[in-house]
Amino acid sequence: MTDTTYVLLFEGNSTDNGFAGGAGSFDVWIKGYNFSTGISSGLPFGGSGNDFAERITAKNSGGYIFTGNSFSSDGNLTGNYGSSDIWIMSLQSNLSVAWSKHFGGSGDDRGIAAYQLADGNIMIFGNTQSSDHDVNNQHGINDVFVIKLNSLGDTLWTKTYGGTGADYILDAKYVDDTTFVLVGVSNSSDGDFVFRDKLIPYSGFYYVIDENGNYVFGGSLGTMDETEMMFSDVIIESPYHAMAFGVTYTDSIYNCSDIYQGGGDICLVDFNGMSSVNPYLAGGANDDGVNFDMEEYVKAAKINTNQYAFCTNTRSTTLAPDFHGVMDVWLSFIEVQHVSVPEAEVFQINVHPNPAENIVFVDNVKYGDVSQYEILDIQGKLLLHGQYNEDGIDISGLEKGMYLLKIKSGNSTGITQIVKQ
Incomplete structure (x- = not known):
């Protein structure tokens, strides 16, 4: 991948117009895109069942680590424990498969992301509803599942995180080879993701671990009524200082002075040190931060010291005078006046x-x-x-x-x- 060439990762069930060769109802496709030459032919991956893509990241020496989910037990898959398994492939630069492995148990298991470290080992992040095969020490209805492999795909260790309720990550971010951030939603009143009073069924959380799966620092925030809050992205500023981005359906939030506009609103939370938590709301009268399947999602980036950008979907016609249709893409730039926490x-x-x-x-x-x-x-x-x-x-x-x-x-x-x- 270069400055003008990109890797496209998606699913499809077409069998014509450049998509011949698929094996199942839904296959994973990996294609290249170049600004000058357009889309390459690419290759399909999967088996006779439904197979889904989540993420593709670069390997150290060229090639890619693919993360997805599979219901297949043939084709590029060597088996299936039941329902959906986490599916990981190590690919060469020409998309030939170095190895393909599946992980999980008899329940529903979903991969989110995988990253190769400088030593060649691979960190895998996902969610699990299993309590057998690769999954040990299940805590509740759904746990966060982390796996570490060597470069050949052999398991070094597995760990689960959560409480007696349902705990999910929506993203797992690589900061460096010793720092990884889990971000998601929890409805457990106990376990790993409880940092503050949880007065509601669901709270948003971020949770930082090291390369051995050990907890480093984190935070969570819920609402003061029976309303959901979730996080789907976080920017780590320094230890104990993070900006979290997510979606909520209320302004009944600890230390929040902004007014809830209606539908889903974007919630930004400045976790500034151990005890300072400052939430902010943004949105219009209709649903913001959700897609056509009503799945909440917002992604963010840091612009400079106090400025951030977030991107999501919106149905609110009041956010911009040039609203186009049923649902638009919403890109917003914001400034947060927080006091920087010194590095420690x-x-x-x-x-x-x-x-x-x-x-x-x-x-x-x-x-x-x-x-x-x-x-x-x-x-x-x-x-x-x-x-x-x-x-x-x-x-x-x-x-x-x-x-x-x-x-x-x-x-x-x-x-x-x-x-x-």
Whole structure:
């Protein structure tokens, strides 16, 4: 792929006009596009069942990593565990298949994205409703599913994230080889994606993990009535500082002064540090941020320090004087006056026991003046603080529930969730 040549990834069930050779009802097609020569012939991939494309990313030494979902067990697929499986292919530059693998279990499993790291290993991100085959330790109705492979497609490890409800990612973003961002929606009142009070069935979240699948930092926000909120994109500014973009159907949101316009509105949330959360709304009287299938989606990019752009769909005729039809593409530029959070060195906190009734201990910090601790509630209110020592931290005076433990050790800062039982 060059500045004038692009890879096109899509599904189709046509068998003529440049689409001959497909094997099933829906096949995945990969074609090239050049501004001078147009669309190349490309190739179809899949089997006799329905097969769907999600993303294609570049490999280190040329070629591509394909992420999709498959109901097939033949053709380019070597089997199927049941329903939809996550489908990953390693392709050469000429689109020949180096290997093709499927992952999941007997439930519905969906791939979102895959990225190759500098060492050749591959991180795969998706959702799962399975509890067998490749999926271990299922938490609830739907879990976030992360897989790490070597360059040959062999599984190194798998992990699931979520709570006892339904937790989905709508995107997984690569920041660097040690930083990946999961962004989506959760209706669990427990588990990995609970950072603040959850008073509604669904909350939007972002969740940062490292190359070993360990939690680094994250945030979530819901509404104060029984209305959905979801995130589909996030821009990481620095540790504990992120701009999340999604869709909501209310203005009953913590610390939000904007007025809900109707239908679906775009929700922008400035997670600025550990405790500062500033939501904003944008939209018109009809549905914004949803496609013809009523699926919520908005994508964003950073322009400069305080300016962002987002792109989505809209049915609101009041947003622009030149509204064209039933649904238009909406591109908007916004400015957010947030206070920048300085960069900080972040380390992983290891706490035991967790949950705890009385005392919690932090394994990987020094004692004395060099290590200070803070315990905050999930709204960011400071409850306890002091110097950390060998006696641990006494949480016996706290009410039962979830809290944030922040440790500053030297020039490094770490944060994790603890549960008082």
